[in-house]
Amino acid sequence: MSTRKIAEIVKCMPPNEYDPSIQSVQTEHRLKLVEFWDIKSGSKVLEIGCGQGDTTAVLAYIIGDEGVVHGIDIASPDYGSPVTVGDSIDFLKNSSIGSRIKVDFETDVLSAEMDFPDKSFDYIVMSHCSWYLKSPKELHDILKKIKKWGNILCFAEWDTRVQTNEQLPHFLSVLIQAQYECFKENSLSNVRTLFTPKDIQNIVGSAGWQIVAEKTIDSSHLQDAKWEIQNTLASYKEELQxxxxxxxxxxALIQSEIYLLEAARNQDNVKSMSTYTFLAK
Structure with missing residues:
Protein backbone atom coordinates (compact mmCIF):
# COMPACT_ATOMS: atom_id res chain seq x y z
CA MET A 1 0.00 0.00 0.00
CA SER A 2 1.53 3.29 -1.14
CA THR A 3 1.92 5.79 1.69
CA ARG A 4 2.29 8.54 -0.93
CA LYS A 5 -1.06 7.64 -2.46
CA ILE A 6 -2.73 7.67 0.96
CA ALA A 7 -1.18 11.04 1.82
CA GLU A 8 -2.38 12.58 -1.46
CA ILE A 9 -5.95 11.44 -0.82
CA VAL A 10 -5.90 12.56 2.82
CA LYS A 11 -4.94 16.08 1.74
CA CYS A 12 -8.29 16.27 -0.06
CA MET A 13 -10.25 15.50 3.13
CA PRO A 14 -10.97 17.89 6.03
CA PRO A 15 -8.34 17.52 8.78
CA ASN A 16 -9.34 15.93 12.08
CA GLU A 17 -8.47 18.43 14.79
CA TYR A 18 -8.36 15.76 17.52
CA ASP A 19 -6.17 13.18 15.79
CA PRO A 20 -4.74 13.82 12.30
CA SER A 21 -3.87 10.12 11.93
CA ILE A 22 -7.55 9.06 11.89
CA GLN A 23 -8.13 10.02 8.27
CA SER A 24 -5.00 8.18 7.12
CA VAL A 25 -6.20 4.96 8.75
CA GLN A 26 -9.70 5.32 7.30
CA THR A 27 -8.36 6.16 3.85
CA GLU A 28 -6.01 3.18 3.80
CA HIS A 29 -8.97 0.90 4.49
CA ARG A 30 -11.07 2.41 1.68
CA LEU A 31 -8.12 2.11 -0.67
CA LYS A 32 -7.93 -1.62 0.07
CA LEU A 33 -11.61 -1.94 -0.84
CA VAL A 34 -11.34 0.02 -4.09
CA GLU A 35 -8.25 -1.93 -5.14
CA PHE A 36 -10.08 -5.22 -4.51
CA TRP A 37 -12.99 -3.95 -6.63
CA ASP A 38 -10.44 -3.15 -9.37
CA ILE A 39 -12.17 0.05 -10.40
CA LYS A 40 -10.59 1.39 -13.57
CA SER A 41 -9.38 4.86 -14.46
CA GLY A 42 -11.98 6.82 -16.41
CA SER A 43 -14.93 4.96 -14.88
CA LYS A 44 -18.35 6.35 -14.06
CA VAL A 45 -19.23 5.40 -10.48
CA LEU A 46 -22.49 5.74 -8.54
CA GLU A 47 -21.89 5.70 -4.78
CA ILE A 48 -24.95 5.10 -2.63
CA GLY A 49 -24.64 6.23 0.99
CA CYS A 50 -21.55 8.36 0.43
CA GLY A 51 -21.76 10.07 3.84
CA GLN A 52 -18.73 12.21 4.64
CA GLY A 53 -16.89 11.01 1.56
CA ASP A 54 -14.26 8.62 2.93
CA THR A 55 -14.82 6.20 0.05
CA THR A 56 -15.78 9.00 -2.35
CA ALA A 57 -12.32 10.55 -2.05
CA VAL A 58 -10.58 7.27 -2.84
CA LEU A 59 -12.89 6.59 -5.79
CA ALA A 60 -12.32 10.07 -7.21
CA TYR A 61 -8.55 9.67 -6.88
CA ILE A 62 -8.54 6.27 -8.60
CA ILE A 63 -10.80 7.13 -11.55
CA GLY A 64 -8.69 10.12 -12.63
CA ASP A 65 -9.69 13.25 -14.52
CA GLU A 66 -11.76 11.34 -17.08
CA GLY A 67 -13.92 9.62 -14.47
CA VAL A 68 -16.97 10.70 -12.47
CA VAL A 69 -18.22 9.80 -8.98
CA HIS A 70 -21.88 10.58 -8.34
CA GLY A 71 -22.63 10.27 -4.63
CA ILE A 72 -26.12 9.91 -3.19
CA ASP A 73 -27.10 10.09 0.47
CA ILE A 74 -30.48 10.35 2.17
CA ALA A 75 -28.98 12.39 5.03
CA SER A 76 -29.25 16.15 5.24
CA PRO A 77 -25.99 18.13 4.84
CA ASP A 78 -25.96 19.01 8.56
CA TYR A 79 -25.87 15.35 9.67
CA GLY A 80 -22.71 13.97 11.26
CA SER A 81 -20.03 14.82 13.82
CA PRO A 82 -17.46 16.25 14.45
CA VAL A 83 -17.65 17.39 10.81
CA THR A 84 -21.04 17.34 9.07
CA VAL A 85 -21.43 15.38 5.86
CA GLY A 86 -22.13 18.63 4.00
CA ASP A 87 -18.99 20.39 5.23
CA SER A 88 -16.88 17.32 4.52
CA ILE A 89 -18.12 16.97 0.96
CA ASP A 90 -17.72 20.72 0.36
CA PHE A 91 -14.08 20.45 1.44
CA LEU A 92 -13.59 17.46 -0.83
CA LYS A 93 -15.20 19.17 -3.82
CA ASN A 94 -12.84 22.14 -3.38
CA SER A 95 -9.79 19.86 -3.47
CA SER A 96 -7.66 18.78 -6.43
CA ILE A 97 -10.04 15.88 -7.18
CA GLY A 98 -13.25 17.82 -6.55
CA SER A 99 -14.14 18.34 -10.22
CA ARG A 100 -14.70 14.58 -10.55
CA ILE A 101 -17.35 14.52 -7.80
CA LYS A 102 -21.07 15.23 -7.71
CA VAL A 103 -23.09 14.62 -4.51
CA ASP A 104 -26.85 14.79 -3.90
CA PHE A 105 -27.96 14.87 -0.25
CA GLU A 106 -31.52 14.32 1.00
CA THR A 107 -32.00 11.92 -1.90
CA ASP A 108 -33.96 8.70 -1.46
CA VAL A 109 -32.85 6.07 -3.96
CA LEU A 110 -36.30 4.46 -3.76
CA SER A 111 -38.29 7.60 -4.53
CA ALA A 112 -40.23 7.57 -7.80
CA GLU A 113 -38.36 10.66 -8.99
CA MET A 114 -34.95 9.01 -8.58
CA ASP A 115 -33.83 7.29 -11.77
CA PHE A 116 -31.01 6.97 -14.30
CA PRO A 117 -30.92 5.58 -17.83
CA ASP A 118 -29.96 1.92 -18.13
CA LYS A 119 -26.22 1.21 -17.72
CA SER A 120 -25.36 4.80 -16.81
CA PHE A 121 -22.52 3.64 -14.55
CA ASP A 122 -19.63 1.21 -14.79
CA TYR A 123 -19.74 0.53 -11.06
CA ILE A 124 -22.25 1.00 -8.24
CA VAL A 125 -20.65 1.24 -4.79
CA MET A 126 -22.20 0.66 -1.37
CA SER A 127 -19.47 0.99 1.24
CA HIS A 128 -20.23 0.63 4.96
CA CYS A 129 -23.71 2.06 4.52
CA SER A 130 -26.16 -0.86 4.68
CA TRP A 131 -26.51 -0.80 8.48
CA TYR A 132 -28.05 2.68 8.15
CA LEU A 133 -31.02 1.16 6.31
CA LYS A 134 -34.27 0.61 8.19
CA SER A 135 -34.96 -2.99 7.14
CA PRO A 136 -33.83 -5.96 5.02
CA LYS A 137 -36.65 -5.10 2.60
CA GLU A 138 -35.19 -1.64 2.03
CA LEU A 139 -31.80 -3.14 1.14
CA HIS A 140 -33.47 -5.63 -1.21
CA ASP A 141 -35.53 -2.93 -2.92
CA ILE A 142 -32.49 -0.68 -3.41
CA LEU A 143 -30.39 -3.50 -4.87
CA LYS A 144 -33.21 -4.50 -7.19
CA LYS A 145 -33.83 -0.93 -8.40
CA ILE A 146 -30.19 -0.04 -9.04
CA LYS A 147 -29.42 -3.18 -11.02
CA LYS A 148 -30.37 -1.61 -14.34
CA TRP A 149 -28.21 1.46 -13.66
CA GLY A 150 -24.82 -0.25 -13.64
CA ASN A 151 -22.79 -3.29 -14.62
CA ILE A 152 -21.00 -4.16 -11.38
CA LEU A 153 -21.98 -3.85 -7.70
CA CYS A 154 -19.13 -3.17 -5.25
CA PHE A 155 -20.25 -3.79 -1.66
CA ALA A 156 -18.58 -3.60 1.76
CA GLU A 157 -19.90 -3.92 5.31
CA TRP A 158 -18.61 -5.00 8.71
CA ASP A 159 -18.17 -8.76 8.98
CA THR A 160 -20.11 -9.94 12.04
CA ARG A 161 -18.34 -13.31 11.98
CA VAL A 162 -16.10 -12.36 14.90
CA GLN A 163 -12.62 -13.83 14.50
CA THR A 164 -10.90 -12.83 17.75
CA ASN A 165 -11.91 -12.06 21.33
CA GLU A 166 -10.68 -8.49 20.83
CA GLN A 167 -13.46 -7.93 18.27
CA LEU A 168 -16.27 -9.04 20.58
CA PRO A 169 -16.84 -5.61 22.20
CA HIS A 170 -17.33 -4.03 18.77
CA PHE A 171 -19.85 -6.71 17.82
CA LEU A 172 -21.66 -6.44 21.16
CA SER A 173 -21.99 -2.67 20.83
CA VAL A 174 -23.66 -2.88 17.41
CA LEU A 175 -25.82 -5.82 18.49
CA ILE A 176 -27.18 -3.77 21.41
CA GLN A 177 -28.00 -0.88 19.07
CA ALA A 178 -29.64 -3.16 16.52
CA GLN A 179 -31.89 -4.71 19.18
CA TYR A 180 -33.53 -1.54 20.39
CA GLU A 181 -33.72 -0.20 16.84
CA CYS A 182 -36.27 -2.97 16.17
CA PHE A 183 -38.78 -1.00 18.24
CA LYS A 184 -38.33 2.38 16.52
CA GLU A 185 -40.50 3.99 13.89
CA ASN A 186 -37.82 6.46 12.81
CA SER A 187 -34.12 6.70 13.55
CA LEU A 188 -30.91 8.63 12.94
CA SER A 189 -28.69 6.03 14.61
CA ASN A 190 -25.48 4.58 13.19
CA VAL A 191 -26.84 1.04 13.37
CA ARG A 192 -30.47 0.62 12.31
CA THR A 193 -30.37 -2.87 10.81
CA LEU A 194 -27.60 -5.38 11.43
CA PHE A 195 -26.83 -7.59 8.42
CA THR A 196 -24.60 -10.62 8.63
CA PRO A 197 -22.67 -11.69 5.51
CA LYS A 198 -25.20 -14.51 5.02
CA ASP A 199 -28.10 -12.03 5.21
CA ILE A 200 -26.41 -9.88 2.59
CA GLN A 201 -25.68 -12.81 0.30
CA ASN A 202 -29.33 -13.91 0.42
CA ILE A 203 -30.66 -10.41 -0.24
CA VAL A 204 -28.20 -9.78 -3.07
CA GLY A 205 -29.26 -13.00 -4.76
CA SER A 206 -32.97 -12.34 -4.35
CA ALA A 207 -32.49 -8.88 -5.90
CA GLY A 208 -31.07 -10.43 -9.06
CA TRP A 209 -27.31 -10.02 -8.55
CA GLN A 210 -24.70 -12.77 -8.60
CA ILE A 211 -21.61 -12.50 -6.43
CA VAL A 212 -18.53 -13.21 -8.55
CA ALA A 213 -15.75 -12.44 -6.05
CA GLU A 214 -15.72 -11.96 -2.29
CA LYS A 215 -13.18 -11.36 0.44
CA THR A 216 -12.83 -10.65 4.15
CA ILE A 217 -10.44 -7.75 4.74
CA ASP A 218 -8.68 -7.11 8.03
CA SER A 219 -9.95 -3.83 9.44
CA SER A 220 -9.12 -4.48 13.08
CA HIS A 221 -6.91 -1.38 13.26
CA LEU A 222 -9.75 1.02 12.41
CA GLN A 223 -11.03 3.32 15.17
CA ASP A 224 -14.69 2.36 14.65
CA ALA A 225 -14.83 -0.21 17.47
CA LYS A 226 -13.85 2.43 20.01
CA TRP A 227 -16.36 4.90 18.56
CA GLU A 228 -19.26 2.44 18.56
CA ILE A 229 -18.56 1.26 22.10
CA GLN A 230 -18.41 4.82 23.41
CA ASN A 231 -21.56 5.76 21.52
CA THR A 232 -23.51 2.77 22.83
CA LEU A 233 -22.52 3.32 26.46
CA ALA A 234 -23.23 7.05 26.26
CA SER A 235 -26.62 6.82 24.59
CA TYR A 236 -28.32 3.56 25.57
CA LYS A 237 -30.30 5.00 28.52
CA GLU A 238 -31.72 7.80 26.40
CA GLU A 239 -32.44 5.34 23.58
CA LEU A 240 -34.39 3.02 25.89
CA GLN A 241 -36.32 5.89 27.48
CA ALA A 252 -33.31 -5.97 31.53
CA LEU A 253 -31.60 -7.93 28.74
CA ILE A 254 -30.13 -4.72 27.29
CA GLN A 255 -28.87 -3.70 30.74
CA SER A 256 -27.17 -7.08 31.16
CA GLU A 257 -25.52 -6.67 27.76
CA ILE A 258 -24.38 -3.18 28.75
CA TYR A 259 -22.69 -4.64 31.85
CA LEU A 260 -20.87 -7.09 29.58
CA LEU A 261 -19.86 -4.28 27.21
CA GLU A 262 -18.54 -2.14 30.08
CA ALA A 263 -16.39 -5.04 31.22
CA ALA A 264 -15.26 -5.89 27.69
CA ARG A 265 -14.15 -2.35 26.83
CA ASN A 266 -11.52 -2.60 29.57
CA GLN A 267 -9.65 -5.23 27.59
CA ASP A 268 -6.23 -4.06 26.51
CA ASN A 269 -6.63 -4.57 22.77
CA VAL A 270 -10.17 -3.84 21.63
CA LYS A 271 -10.24 -4.18 17.84
CA SER A 272 -12.72 -3.49 15.07
CA MET A 273 -14.39 -6.31 13.22
CA SER A 274 -13.19 -7.34 9.79
CA THR A 275 -14.92 -6.14 6.63
CA TYR A 276 -16.86 -8.38 4.24
CA THR A 277 -16.64 -7.17 0.64
CA PHE A 278 -17.65 -8.52 -2.75
CA LEU A 279 -18.22 -7.83 -6.44
CA ALA A 280 -21.54 -8.80 -8.04
CA LYS A 281 -22.92 -8.67 -11.56
Missing amino acids: STNHLPHKFQ
Missing part, protein backbone atom coordinates in the same frame (compact mmCIF):
# COMPACT_ATOMS: atom_id res chain seq x y z
CA SER A 242 -37.29 7.37 24.12
CA THR A 243 -38.58 4.09 22.70
CA ASN A 244 -42.14 3.43 23.84
CA HIS A 245 -43.60 0.11 24.98
CA LEU A 246 -40.37 -1.80 25.48
CA PRO A 247 -40.99 -5.01 27.45
CA HIS A 248 -39.42 -4.92 30.91
CA LYS A 249 -37.63 -8.20 30.25
CA PHE A 250 -36.12 -6.76 27.08
CA GLN A 251 -34.88 -3.68 28.94
Whole structure:
Protein backbone atom coordinates (compact mmCIF):
# COMPACT_ATOMS: atom_id res chain seq x y z
CA MET A 1 0.00 0.00 0.00
CA SER A 2 1.53 3.29 -1.14
CA THR A 3 1.92 5.79 1.69
CA ARG A 4 2.29 8.54 -0.93
CA LYS A 5 -1.06 7.64 -2.46
CA ILE A 6 -2.73 7.67 0.96
CA ALA A 7 -1.18 11.04 1.82
CA GLU A 8 -2.38 12.58 -1.46
CA ILE A 9 -5.95 11.44 -0.82
CA VAL A 10 -5.90 12.56 2.82
CA LYS A 11 -4.94 16.08 1.74
CA CYS A 12 -8.29 16.27 -0.06
CA MET A 13 -10.25 15.50 3.13
CA PRO A 14 -10.97 17.89 6.03
CA PRO A 15 -8.34 17.52 8.78
CA ASN A 16 -9.34 15.93 12.08
CA GLU A 17 -8.47 18.43 14.79
CA TYR A 18 -8.36 15.76 17.52
CA ASP A 19 -6.17 13.18 15.79
CA PRO A 20 -4.74 13.82 12.30
CA SER A 21 -3.87 10.12 11.93
CA ILE A 22 -7.55 9.06 11.89
CA GLN A 23 -8.13 10.02 8.27
CA SER A 24 -5.00 8.18 7.12
CA VAL A 25 -6.20 4.96 8.75
CA GLN A 26 -9.70 5.32 7.30
CA THR A 27 -8.36 6.16 3.85
CA GLU A 28 -6.01 3.18 3.80
CA HIS A 29 -8.97 0.90 4.49
CA ARG A 30 -11.07 2.41 1.68
CA LEU A 31 -8.12 2.11 -0.67
CA LYS A 32 -7.93 -1.62 0.07
CA LEU A 33 -11.61 -1.94 -0.84
CA VAL A 34 -11.34 0.02 -4.09
CA GLU A 35 -8.25 -1.93 -5.14
CA PHE A 36 -10.08 -5.22 -4.51
CA TRP A 37 -12.99 -3.95 -6.63
CA ASP A 38 -10.44 -3.15 -9.37
CA ILE A 39 -12.17 0.05 -10.40
CA LYS A 40 -10.59 1.39 -13.57
CA SER A 41 -9.38 4.86 -14.46
CA GLY A 42 -11.98 6.82 -16.41
CA SER A 43 -14.93 4.96 -14.88
CA LYS A 44 -18.35 6.35 -14.06
CA VAL A 45 -19.23 5.40 -10.48
CA LEU A 46 -22.49 5.74 -8.54
CA GLU A 47 -21.89 5.70 -4.78
CA ILE A 48 -24.95 5.10 -2.63
CA GLY A 49 -24.64 6.23 0.99
CA CYS A 50 -21.55 8.36 0.43
CA GLY A 51 -21.76 10.07 3.84
CA GLN A 52 -18.73 12.21 4.64
CA GLY A 53 -16.89 11.01 1.56
CA ASP A 54 -14.26 8.62 2.93
CA THR A 55 -14.82 6.20 0.05
CA THR A 56 -15.78 9.00 -2.35
CA ALA A 57 -12.32 10.55 -2.05
CA VAL A 58 -10.58 7.27 -2.84
CA LEU A 59 -12.89 6.59 -5.79
CA ALA A 60 -12.32 10.07 -7.21
CA TYR A 61 -8.55 9.67 -6.88
CA ILE A 62 -8.54 6.27 -8.60
CA ILE A 63 -10.80 7.13 -11.55
CA GLY A 64 -8.69 10.12 -12.63
CA ASP A 65 -9.69 13.25 -14.52
CA GLU A 66 -11.76 11.34 -17.08
CA GLY A 67 -13.92 9.62 -14.47
CA VAL A 68 -16.97 10.70 -12.47
CA VAL A 69 -18.22 9.80 -8.98
CA HIS A 70 -21.88 10.58 -8.34
CA GLY A 71 -22.63 10.27 -4.63
CA ILE A 72 -26.12 9.91 -3.19
CA ASP A 73 -27.10 10.09 0.47
CA ILE A 74 -30.48 10.35 2.17
CA ALA A 75 -28.98 12.39 5.03
CA SER A 76 -29.25 16.15 5.24
CA PRO A 77 -25.99 18.13 4.84
CA ASP A 78 -25.96 19.01 8.56
CA TYR A 79 -25.87 15.35 9.67
CA GLY A 80 -22.71 13.97 11.26
CA SER A 81 -20.03 14.82 13.82
CA PRO A 82 -17.46 16.25 14.45
CA VAL A 83 -17.65 17.39 10.81
CA THR A 84 -21.04 17.34 9.07
CA VAL A 85 -21.43 15.38 5.86
CA GLY A 86 -22.13 18.63 4.00
CA ASP A 87 -18.99 20.39 5.23
CA SER A 88 -16.88 17.32 4.52
CA ILE A 89 -18.12 16.97 0.96
CA ASP A 90 -17.72 20.72 0.36
CA PHE A 91 -14.08 20.45 1.44
CA LEU A 92 -13.59 17.46 -0.83
CA LYS A 93 -15.20 19.17 -3.82
CA ASN A 94 -12.84 22.14 -3.38
CA SER A 95 -9.79 19.86 -3.47
CA SER A 96 -7.66 18.78 -6.43
CA ILE A 97 -10.04 15.88 -7.18
CA GLY A 98 -13.25 17.82 -6.55
CA SER A 99 -14.14 18.34 -10.22
CA ARG A 100 -14.70 14.58 -10.55
CA ILE A 101 -17.35 14.52 -7.80
CA LYS A 102 -21.07 15.23 -7.71
CA VAL A 103 -23.09 14.62 -4.51
CA ASP A 104 -26.85 14.79 -3.90
CA PHE A 105 -27.96 14.87 -0.25
CA GLU A 106 -31.52 14.32 1.00
CA THR A 107 -32.00 11.92 -1.90
CA ASP A 108 -33.96 8.70 -1.46
CA VAL A 109 -32.85 6.07 -3.96
CA LEU A 110 -36.30 4.46 -3.76
CA SER A 111 -38.29 7.60 -4.53
CA ALA A 112 -40.23 7.57 -7.80
CA GLU A 113 -38.36 10.66 -8.99
CA MET A 114 -34.95 9.01 -8.58
CA ASP A 115 -33.83 7.29 -11.77
CA PHE A 116 -31.01 6.97 -14.30
CA PRO A 117 -30.92 5.58 -17.83
CA ASP A 118 -29.96 1.92 -18.13
CA LYS A 119 -26.22 1.21 -17.72
CA SER A 120 -25.36 4.80 -16.81
CA PHE A 121 -22.52 3.64 -14.55
CA ASP A 122 -19.63 1.21 -14.79
CA TYR A 123 -19.74 0.53 -11.06
CA ILE A 124 -22.25 1.00 -8.24
CA VAL A 125 -20.65 1.24 -4.79
CA MET A 126 -22.20 0.66 -1.37
CA SER A 127 -19.47 0.99 1.24
CA HIS A 128 -20.23 0.63 4.96
CA CYS A 129 -23.71 2.06 4.52
CA SER A 130 -26.16 -0.86 4.68
CA TRP A 131 -26.51 -0.80 8.48
CA TYR A 132 -28.05 2.68 8.15
CA LEU A 133 -31.02 1.16 6.31
CA LYS A 134 -34.27 0.61 8.19
CA SER A 135 -34.96 -2.99 7.14
CA PRO A 136 -33.83 -5.96 5.02
CA LYS A 137 -36.65 -5.10 2.60
CA GLU A 138 -35.19 -1.64 2.03
CA LEU A 139 -31.80 -3.14 1.14
CA HIS A 140 -33.47 -5.63 -1.21
CA ASP A 141 -35.53 -2.93 -2.92
CA ILE A 142 -32.49 -0.68 -3.41
CA LEU A 143 -30.39 -3.50 -4.87
CA LYS A 144 -33.21 -4.50 -7.19
CA LYS A 145 -33.83 -0.93 -8.40
CA ILE A 146 -30.19 -0.04 -9.04
CA LYS A 147 -29.42 -3.18 -11.02
CA LYS A 148 -30.37 -1.61 -14.34
CA TRP A 149 -28.21 1.46 -13.66
CA GLY A 150 -24.82 -0.25 -13.64
CA ASN A 151 -22.79 -3.29 -14.62
CA ILE A 152 -21.00 -4.16 -11.38
CA LEU A 153 -21.98 -3.85 -7.70
CA CYS A 154 -19.13 -3.17 -5.25
CA PHE A 155 -20.25 -3.79 -1.66
CA ALA A 156 -18.58 -3.60 1.76
CA GLU A 157 -19.90 -3.92 5.31
CA TRP A 158 -18.61 -5.00 8.71
CA ASP A 159 -18.17 -8.76 8.98
CA THR A 160 -20.11 -9.94 12.04
CA ARG A 161 -18.34 -13.31 11.98
CA VAL A 162 -16.10 -12.36 14.90
CA GLN A 163 -12.62 -13.83 14.50
CA THR A 164 -10.90 -12.83 17.75
CA ASN A 165 -11.91 -12.06 21.33
CA GLU A 166 -10.68 -8.49 20.83
CA GLN A 167 -13.46 -7.93 18.27
CA LEU A 168 -16.27 -9.04 20.58
CA PRO A 169 -16.84 -5.61 22.20
CA HIS A 170 -17.33 -4.03 18.77
CA PHE A 171 -19.85 -6.71 17.82
CA LEU A 172 -21.66 -6.44 21.16
CA SER A 173 -21.99 -2.67 20.83
CA VAL A 174 -23.66 -2.88 17.41
CA LEU A 175 -25.82 -5.82 18.49
CA ILE A 176 -27.18 -3.77 21.41
CA GLN A 177 -28.00 -0.88 19.07
CA ALA A 178 -29.64 -3.16 16.52
CA GLN A 179 -31.89 -4.71 19.18
CA TYR A 180 -33.53 -1.54 20.39
CA GLU A 181 -33.72 -0.20 16.84
CA CYS A 182 -36.27 -2.97 16.17
CA PHE A 183 -38.78 -1.00 18.24
CA LYS A 184 -38.33 2.38 16.52
CA GLU A 185 -40.50 3.99 13.89
CA ASN A 186 -37.82 6.46 12.81
CA SER A 187 -34.12 6.70 13.55
CA LEU A 188 -30.91 8.63 12.94
CA SER A 189 -28.69 6.03 14.61
CA ASN A 190 -25.48 4.58 13.19
CA VAL A 191 -26.84 1.04 13.37
CA ARG A 192 -30.47 0.62 12.31
CA THR A 193 -30.37 -2.87 10.81
CA LEU A 194 -27.60 -5.38 11.43
CA PHE A 195 -26.83 -7.59 8.42
CA THR A 196 -24.60 -10.62 8.63
CA PRO A 197 -22.67 -11.69 5.51
CA LYS A 198 -25.20 -14.51 5.02
CA ASP A 199 -28.10 -12.03 5.21
CA ILE A 200 -26.41 -9.88 2.59
CA GLN A 201 -25.68 -12.81 0.30
CA ASN A 202 -29.33 -13.91 0.42
CA ILE A 203 -30.66 -10.41 -0.24
CA VAL A 204 -28.20 -9.78 -3.07
CA GLY A 205 -29.26 -13.00 -4.76
CA SER A 206 -32.97 -12.34 -4.35
CA ALA A 207 -32.49 -8.88 -5.90
CA GLY A 208 -31.07 -10.43 -9.06
CA TRP A 209 -27.31 -10.02 -8.55
CA GLN A 210 -24.70 -12.77 -8.60
CA ILE A 211 -21.61 -12.50 -6.43
CA VAL A 212 -18.53 -13.21 -8.55
CA ALA A 213 -15.75 -12.44 -6.05
CA GLU A 214 -15.72 -11.96 -2.29
CA LYS A 215 -13.18 -11.36 0.44
CA THR A 216 -12.83 -10.65 4.15
CA ILE A 217 -10.44 -7.75 4.74
CA ASP A 218 -8.68 -7.11 8.03
CA SER A 219 -9.95 -3.83 9.44
CA SER A 220 -9.12 -4.48 13.08
CA HIS A 221 -6.91 -1.38 13.26
CA LEU A 222 -9.75 1.02 12.41
CA GLN A 223 -11.03 3.32 15.17
CA ASP A 224 -14.69 2.36 14.65
CA ALA A 225 -14.83 -0.21 17.47
CA LYS A 226 -13.85 2.43 20.01
CA TRP A 227 -16.36 4.90 18.56
CA GLU A 228 -19.26 2.44 18.56
CA ILE A 229 -18.56 1.26 22.10
CA GLN A 230 -18.41 4.82 23.41
CA ASN A 231 -21.56 5.76 21.52
CA THR A 232 -23.51 2.77 22.83
CA LEU A 233 -22.52 3.32 26.46
CA ALA A 234 -23.23 7.05 26.26
CA SER A 235 -26.62 6.82 24.59
CA TYR A 236 -28.32 3.56 25.57
CA LYS A 237 -30.30 5.00 28.52
CA GLU A 238 -31.72 7.80 26.40
CA GLU A 239 -32.44 5.34 23.58
CA LEU A 240 -34.39 3.02 25.89
CA GLN A 241 -36.32 5.89 27.48
CA SER A 242 -37.29 7.37 24.12
CA THR A 243 -38.58 4.09 22.70
CA ASN A 244 -42.14 3.43 23.84
CA HIS A 245 -43.60 0.11 24.98
CA LEU A 246 -40.37 -1.80 25.48
CA PRO A 247 -40.99 -5.01 27.45
CA HIS A 248 -39.42 -4.92 30.91
CA LYS A 249 -37.63 -8.20 30.25
CA PHE A 250 -36.12 -6.76 27.08
CA GLN A 251 -34.88 -3.68 28.94
CA ALA A 252 -33.31 -5.97 31.53
CA LEU A 253 -31.60 -7.93 28.74
CA ILE A 254 -30.13 -4.72 27.29
CA GLN A 255 -28.87 -3.70 30.74
CA SER A 256 -27.17 -7.08 31.16
CA GLU A 257 -25.52 -6.67 27.76
CA ILE A 258 -24.38 -3.18 28.75
CA TYR A 259 -22.69 -4.64 31.85
CA LEU A 260 -20.87 -7.09 29.58
CA LEU A 261 -19.86 -4.28 27.21
CA GLU A 262 -18.54 -2.14 30.08
CA ALA A 263 -16.39 -5.04 31.22
CA ALA A 264 -15.26 -5.89 27.69
CA ARG A 265 -14.15 -2.35 26.83
CA ASN A 266 -11.52 -2.60 29.57
CA GLN A 267 -9.65 -5.23 27.59
CA ASP A 268 -6.23 -4.06 26.51
CA ASN A 269 -6.63 -4.57 22.77
CA VAL A 270 -10.17 -3.84 21.63
CA LYS A 271 -10.24 -4.18 17.84
CA SER A 272 -12.72 -3.49 15.07
CA MET A 273 -14.39 -6.31 13.22
CA SER A 274 -13.19 -7.34 9.79
CA THR A 275 -14.92 -6.14 6.63
CA TYR A 276 -16.86 -8.38 4.24
CA THR A 277 -16.64 -7.17 0.64
CA PHE A 278 -17.65 -8.52 -2.75
CA LEU A 279 -18.22 -7.83 -6.44
CA ALA A 280 -21.54 -8.80 -8.04
CA LYS A 281 -22.92 -8.67 -11.56
